[in-house]
Amino acid sequence: MEPYSHEKHKQHAFDSFCKKILKNEALNYSSELNRQREREVSLSELSAQEMDMLFSMDKYPSEIFSFSVLNFDVEVNDERIGEALAALPEEKRDIILLHYFLGMTDGEIGNKLNLLRSSVQQKRTRALRKLEKFMEGKA
Amino acid sequence: MGKRKSAKSRLLPFPVIAAAASGDVDAINAVLKHYEGYIIALSTRRLYDEYGRSYLCVDEGLRRRLETKLITKILTFDVA
Numbered sequence: 535m536e537p538y539s540h541e542k543h544k545q546h547a548f549d550s551f552c553k554k555i556l557k558n559e560a561l562n563y564s565s566e567l568n569r570q571r572e573r574e575v576s577l578s579e580l581s582a583q584e585m586d587m588l589f590s591m592d593k594y595p596s597e598i599f600s601f602s603v604l605n606f607d608v609e610v611n612d613e614r615i616g617e618a619l620a621a622l623p624e625e626k627r628d629i630i631l632l633h634y635f636l637g638m639t640d641g642e643i644g645n646k647l648n649l650l651r652s653s654v655q656q657k658r659t660r661a662l663r664k665l666e667k668f669m670e671g672k673a
Numbered sequence: 674m675g676k677r678k679s680a681k682s683r684l685l686p687f688p689v690i691a692a693a694a695s696g697d698v699d700a701i702n703a704v705l706k707h708y709e710g711y712i713i714a715l716s717t718r719r720l721y722d723e724y725g726r727s728y729l730c731v732d733e734g735l736r737r738r739l740e741t742k743l744i745t746k747i748l749t750f751d752v753a
Contacts, residue, residue, distance in 0.1 A: 541687035544752060548690045549683075551750055552708055552743060559742040560715040563735050 603628045604646060608635045618668045626661035633658055694750040704747055705740060712739045 580588075599616025601608045608631045610616040619627050628647070632638045638646075640654040647654070685707050692700035705712075716735040720728045 544690060545684040545687055548685065548750060552704070552747070553711065555743055555746045556708065556711060556715055556739050559739050560735065563738060 601627065601631055603631045603636075606631075606636060610635075614669060618665050621668055622661060622664060626657055626664065629654060629658050630661050630665070690750070691752045693747050694752045696748060701744060701747060705743065708743065712736055712743075715739060 593611075599610040599613075599620060601610070601619065610619060619630065622630070625647075629643055632643045632646070633640070640658065641651045643649070644651045644654045649657075685704060689700050689703050693704045713731055713736065716732045716739060717729055718732050718735075720730050722728070
């Protein structure tokens, strides 16, 4: 009777073993699906901001306009502004760069370039006009 | 047969279990056949269309996955 009951026991054990495996695997599958559903977003439902995070623009040295003023290197990424700045005379360009890209005041620029504050301001205003003309002429 | 399912038909015979656990292909197929109904029941999903009508549909991916899992696990069953 002993071997018989052992076999019987194994038959039941195998049956429950198989059913447990199948049931657990099915549960794994559905929790994986749920996980995926939580994290997955349709491309068409992305906000514009999220869409912007999906790509990056390459930077090429040829597209960057680089100017050096005093001891600073200033890089300008925008092609139109870069070209317009390159077209300015050097002194005016320096003033624009120092003021708008490095955030210096007219007084500070005057000290660096040995100019009066008021003449820096005047040159800066004229340089802006010139830039405006140049860019409008191009556009 | 008095009952729809006798005890004999619900359990696999011991020799088949022993053979399947040791890797016998025919025995493994017999085990898969035995649990086919349960596997299909587990892989059946209820799907809804845009009008809210529901359909029952067997997820073939899940069915295959359950079969594969069962096969790999049968081989680890301790018969002794």
